[in-house]
Amino acid sequence: MLQLTLNDFSLEHFMEHYWQQKPVVIRQGFPHFKDLISPEDLAGLACEEEVESRRVFKTDDKWQAEVGPFESYGHLGKTGWSLIVQAVNHWSPEVAELVKPFAFIPKWRLDDVMISYSTPQGGVGPHIDLYDVFICQGSGRRNWRVGDKGEHRQFAAHAALLHVDPFEAIIDVELLPGDILYIPPGFPHDGVSLETSMSFSVGFRAKSACDMLSGLADYVIDKELGSTLLADPQRPIHQHQGQINAADFARIKAQLQSILDNDTLVADFAGSFLSKTKCVLDLQALDAPLEPAELLAALAEQPLVRTGGLRCFYLDATVAQGVCYVDGERYAFGPACHPAVLALCDEESLTPALLGAGLQSPAFVSALAQWVNGGYWYFLD
Ligand code: SIN
Numbered sequence: 345m346l347q348l349t350l351n352d353f354s355l356e357h358f359m360e361h362y363w364q365q366k367p368v369v370i371r372q373g374f375p376h377f378k379d380l381i382s383p384e385d386l387a388g389l390a391c392e393e394e395v396e397s398r399r400v401f402k403t404d405d406k407w408q409a410e411v412g413p414f415e416s417y418g419h420l421g422k423t424g425w426s427l428i429v430q431a432v433n434h435w436s437p438e439v440a441e442l443v444k445p446f447a448f449i450p451k452w453r454l455d456d457v458m459i460s461y462s463t464p465q466g467g468v469g470p471h472i473d474l475y476d477v478f479i480c481q482g483s484g485r486r487n488w489r490v491g492d493k494g495e496h497r498q499f500a501a502h503a504a505l506l507h508v509d510p511f512e513a514i515i516d517v518e519l520l521p522g523d524i525l526y527i528p529p530g531f532p533h534d535g536v537s538l539e540t541s542m543s544f545s546v547g548f549r550a551k552s553a554c555d556m557l558s559g560l561a562d563y564v565i566d567k568e569l570g571s572t573l574l575a576d577p578q579r580p581i582h583q584h585q586g587q588i589n590a591a592d593f594a595r596i597k598a599q600l601q602s603i604l605d606n607d608t609l610v611a612d613f614a615g616s617f618l619s620k621t622k623c624v625l626d627l628q629a630l631d632a633p634l635e636p637a638e639l640l641a642a643l644a645e646q647p648l649v650r651t652g653g654l655r656c657f658y659l660d661a662t663v664a665q666g667v668c669y670v671d672g673e674r675y676a677f678g679p680a681c682h683p684a685v686l687a688l689c690d691e692e693s694l695t696p697a698l699l700g701a702g703l704q705s706p707a708f709v710s711a712l713a714q715w716v717n718g719g720y721w722y723f724l725d
Pocket residue numbers: 426428459460467468473477533535543545
């Protein structure tokens with residue numbers, strides 16, 4: 345297993361002084377790091393319809409970006425271009441391993457592992473991300489410049505490429521294989537490959553209030569909640585017909601607030617919403633679906649592995665009731681399944697010992713069988 349090595353400070357120090365606050369270079373964070381996928385396999389993934397990918401290069405000094413899937417690479421030459429593939433952890437178990445060393449940050453904050461293959465002088469240009477990102481340098485060397493947070497003008501260098509104006513660097517380094525560059529959101533940065541190189545970016549993203557509210561609105565509509573009409577019995581005589589007076593404004597706010605004050609509703613929304621994946625999962629449904637009894641027999645022989653990128657969470661308030669959220673859906677298995685739900689959401693692979701009494705629950709075993717049959721968890725053999 346990949347082990348994150350911090351030579352200059354502790355993880356606690358990192359979280360207190362750098363996380364979400366300032367960029368830092370972690371030299372040899374992954375000593376002896378080897379590429380987790382070959383350039384050929386990465387290029388192959390970018391030929392698939394379901395995989396999100398981009399190619400970035402310049403022609404006559406003008407930035408260009410193309411969106412995959414791609415059919416060929418032969419015409420691109422040996423320098424000045426990059427191939428960027430999103431969510432490779434969904435498609436490659438080896439790449440999914442890179443998420444594990446970052447388990448000190450909860451999975452609901454994780455976005456994906458993005459990989460870029462760059463030829464010499466390749467890069468995507470100076471830009472700002474909404475992400476916290478750990479850029480782990482694989483093979484080859486790459487120069488990274490990072491500027492300070494501040495007022496940076498952004499502009500479309502190409503319809504699909506948002507850049508920033510030139511910035512003064514607060515970090516200007518050459519990353520070598522095994523080095524990691526951590527960049528919080530809002531810091532402009534620019535990585536230019538010095539030779540053919542691979543970068544593995546573990547990205548974390550927080551939703552904006554706008555994302556959350558629009559998700560909540562969809563959830564409330566889907567579940568047919570919040571249909572109680574605003575009520576104003578014993579309304580006093582209104583003086584000015586055009587006025588929404590302070591009392592009415594308070595009623596309107598209270599109506600909206602009643603949704604946010606409903607902890608069960610907000611918890612179920614948050615669990616469901618945050619457990620939905622942004623990118624497609626590589627779900628390999630079983631040709632011959634397993635019955636629950638067959639599943640238990642197979643599980644006695646080998647662990648179940650969670651498919652890369654699958655999101656499953658629980659909340660402190662309801663986990664004792666065996667409530668969890670898997671890929672956007674809420675499940676309630678009852679108190680006896682509490683330990684099983686913890687294992688399901690916290691562990692990458694499941695054994696009978698971890699699932700414990702959950703395996704006595706027909707509801708839990710039946711859900712597990714459905715997940716396995718649908719490819720959400722799988723047996724290695
Ligand atoms: C890249 O790896 O080419 C881009 C990564 C980034 O700057 O976000």
